[in-house]
Amino acid sequence: MADIRNKKLIWYEGVKLLLLPTAVLAAYLLSFCVFLVVFPTYYKVYELPHAYISFDKFAETMLYIAFCVLMAVYVYRSFAYKKLYDKVRVSPYALFAVRLMWVTVFCAAATLLPLVCGTALEGIFKGIAPKRYAGFAYNPLFSLLNRNPLYCLFPLSVAMFGAVIAAAVSIVVNAVHWAQNPWLKIVQAVVWTIIVFLLVFTVMNIPYHRNDKMWGMEFFFSYPMPFEWFTYDDFMSYMRDTYTTLRFCAVSWRIDTWIGWFGTLAFVFMGFASTALFRGQINDDYVYVKPLKQKGKKENKEEKNHA
Amino acid sequence: MEQTTQQITQERAQQTAQTKLFGTLNVWKNYGSKQVLKGVNFSLPLGGIVGIFGLNGSGKTTLLKILSGLDGRYRGSVMKKDFDDVAYMSVEGGYPMDMRVKDIIRFFGKFCPQQNTEKILSSLSDAGIKEKNTLLALSSGMKQYLKFLLTVYSGASVCLFDEPFSNLDVNMREKIAKTLILESNGNRLFLITTHELKEVETLIDGFLILKDGRLSAYYVGEEVRETTGKSIAQFYKEKVNG
Amino acid sequence: MEFKSNETIASQIVTYVKKEIFGGRYAPGQKVLPIREFAAFCSVNPNTVAKVYAQLEEESLIYTDSTLGKFVNPDAKQIEQKRQQYLSAQMSAFRAELRKCGVREEEFIALAKQSMDE
Known part of the structure; x- marks a missing residue:
């Protein structure tokens, strides 16, 4: 019976969690189709490359929005549905694992879609006005043309990032659930958000050797990645750099580093550990109790002997 | 009249060949420095309707939360022999307010495969509650009734009802009593906490009294009447104040 | 149905059923409600009604047909x-x-x- 329930949990939670974020993706796809048809028809050919860059930034914004919507739904469901899932005795570990799985799947899909569309768009626009593109310096986020094929791992990077954020959010949510006093809940929320943030910050600043040369990925990180982690210096250089847009502060896990993989797994583990720590034991003892001994009721023992 | 846990277990088990047991073993629970449950022990075979009575603040809801598995922070253990499923009708909310009635029923139906969805839907329509209502739109009595239906028709072997009669009018109370009677069988145990002693006077097989954090032995309803000549309500009132 | 508090419910129901039978409202051979439905009708515990029917069977007022249910004794x-x-x-x-x-x-x-x- 546990297998049937877990299957149902996977699909039920998947649909409920991803409905709104997928709507954002659908909006993006619609805009893409419209843009693809409308722009070349109605606008001057010389504007194509600039328009393409604008659309690339639009796609990036949509990705951020989809991700924020996903996290908002994730937090909402973590709070609003906790008692309900407890009542039907769904394991909190299974619930966390299912949600984590869907977050990573969605992040990968939400990156893959603009990547494919952006590549197609660039190809089409270049086909329409190849001369306009000659000499035009640009660095779009969502395009595979003229890139190292390993750029295809871009969705994986975002998926890992999604897993880390989901786990971090779950740590805070579990900490808040643990407190029973409303004031303590607020304290827990603030304290644990800071703790989680510091953990991420610390891990990211552990000096690491990039393995890109080992894996042939040295060209990989000359291309912009979303959710670019930046230290204060990076932040200032981004502010000064006119060709890159300002990305808001978030974590990026470089998949070419051991610390990136280790960090992701560590956060996922911490997500499960916080469930164990804050939810307490769920006592499911299947103990058959021998009939309690009673003073002066020795005849029952004799009955047992006869039976 | 006052049967120990051991006696009732053996007797009932012999009568009905019932191997399934439900109870606790030495459960202790405290909220901060306050000891709410002090070594609660009981063991009931499945098959019947049992009341748990106690004054306000005696720890009935706490005990039910522990029995249902919703509260994992206690010492001791909950004992379930030869079965697993426990359904719980709680006092406080616990449902997301954006869900509609049909969503909640579908949700429970998904995760409680033995749910009797048709009966739930027909009972709701008899009471005038529409499937497409959001939970916000229901009065507290209707929410209570919905919770009751979801619990009693869940198909679970043990159903715990925390104050099922509160907030309900006379007709609903009768409906609930009749539903409990029709749904009970030799393989199910219904545990009810309530202050409405008169409503459950004839409904229960027996009862336990929770006083000062300790659970009394099991009292058989009919024997109380026979030997003391008092109603369960009178007997309980004397016991809990004595 | 109202019950007194100083007598067992089972004996009170037994008396009620006897009066129904002797008063002719339950005819000889008539089918009686199954245990659970009768319990719902009286608003009492089904185990109590089971005891009632058991006692009435012992007194030969009611008998059980394993497939068809429980009936009043047809022997007038x-x-x-x-x-x-x-x-x-x-x-x-x-x-x-x-x-x-x-x-x-x-x-x-x-x-x-x-x-x-x-």
Whole structure:
């Protein structure tokens, strides 16, 4: 019976969690189709490359929005549905694992879609006005043309990032659930958000050797990645750099580093550990109790002997 | 009249060949420095309707939360022999307010495969509650009734009802009593906490009294009447104040 | 259904059913409600009703057909016999009460006639 329930949990939670974020993706796809048809028809050919860059930034914004919507739904469901899932005795570990799985799947899909569309768009626009593109310096986020094929791992990077954020959010949510006093809940929320943030910050600043040369990925990180982690210096250089847009502060896990993989797994583990720590034991003892001994009721023992 | 846990277990088990047991073993629970449950022990075979009575603040809801598995922070253990499923009708909310009635029923139906969805839907329509209502739109009595239906028709072997009669009018109370009677069988145990002693006077097989954090032995309803000549309500009132 | 508190529910229901049978409202051979439905009708615990039916079966007022359910004893003569037994037991108890008030035979018959006329 546990297998049937877990299957149902996977699909039920998947649909409920991803409905709104997928709507954002659908909006993006619609805009893409419209843009693809409308722009070349109605606008001057010389504007194509600039328009393409604008659309690339639009796609990036949509990705951020989809991700924020996903996290908002994730937090909402973590709070609003906790008692309900407890009542039907769904394991909190299974619930966390299912949600984590869907977050990573969605992040990968939400990156893959603009990547494919952006590549197609660039190809089409270049086909329409190849001369306009000659000499035009640009660095779009969502395009595979003229890139190292390993750029295809871009969705994986975002998926890992999604897993880390989901786990971090779950740590805070579990900490808040643990407190029973409303004031303590607020304290827990603030304290644990800071703790989680510091953990991420610390891990990211552990000096690491990039393995890109080992894996042939040295060209990989000359291309912009979303959710670019930046230290204060990076932040200032981004502010000064006119060709890159300002990305808001978030974590990026470089998949070419051991610390990136280790960090992701560590956060996922911490997500499960916080469930164990804050939810307490769920006592499911299947103990058959021998009939309690009673003073002066020795005849029952004799009955047992006869039976 | 006052049967120990051991006696009732053996007797009932012999009568009905019932191997399934439900109870606790030495459960202790405290909220901060306050000891709410002090070594609660009981063991009931499945098959019947049992009341748990106690004054306000005696720890009935706490005990039910522990029995249902919703509260994992206690010492001791909950004992379930030869079965697993426990359904719980709680006092406080616990449902997301954006869900509609049909969503909640579908949700429970998904995760409680033995749910009797048709009966739930027909009972709701008899009471005038529409499937497409959001939970916000229901009065507290209707929410209570919905919770009751979801619990009693869940198909679970043990159903715990925390104050099922509160907030309900006379007709609903009768409906609930009749539903409990029709749904009970030799393989199910219904545990009810309530202050409405008169409503459950004839409904229960027996009862336990929770006083000062300790659970009394099991009292058989009919024997109380026979030997003391008092109603369960009178007997309980004397016991809990004595 | 209202119940007194100083007698077991089972015995009160047994009395009720007996009165229904002896009063003719449950005809001989008539089907009676299954345990659970009768319990719902009386708003009492099904185990109590099970005891009631068990006692009535012991007294041969009701029998169980394994496939068709429970029925009132179809033997009208036997029921009449039981009815007479019941009535005379009630009568003896009543006479004992009246004797305590000093009622003798003539007064008793006069009181009986009076109550029949009412």
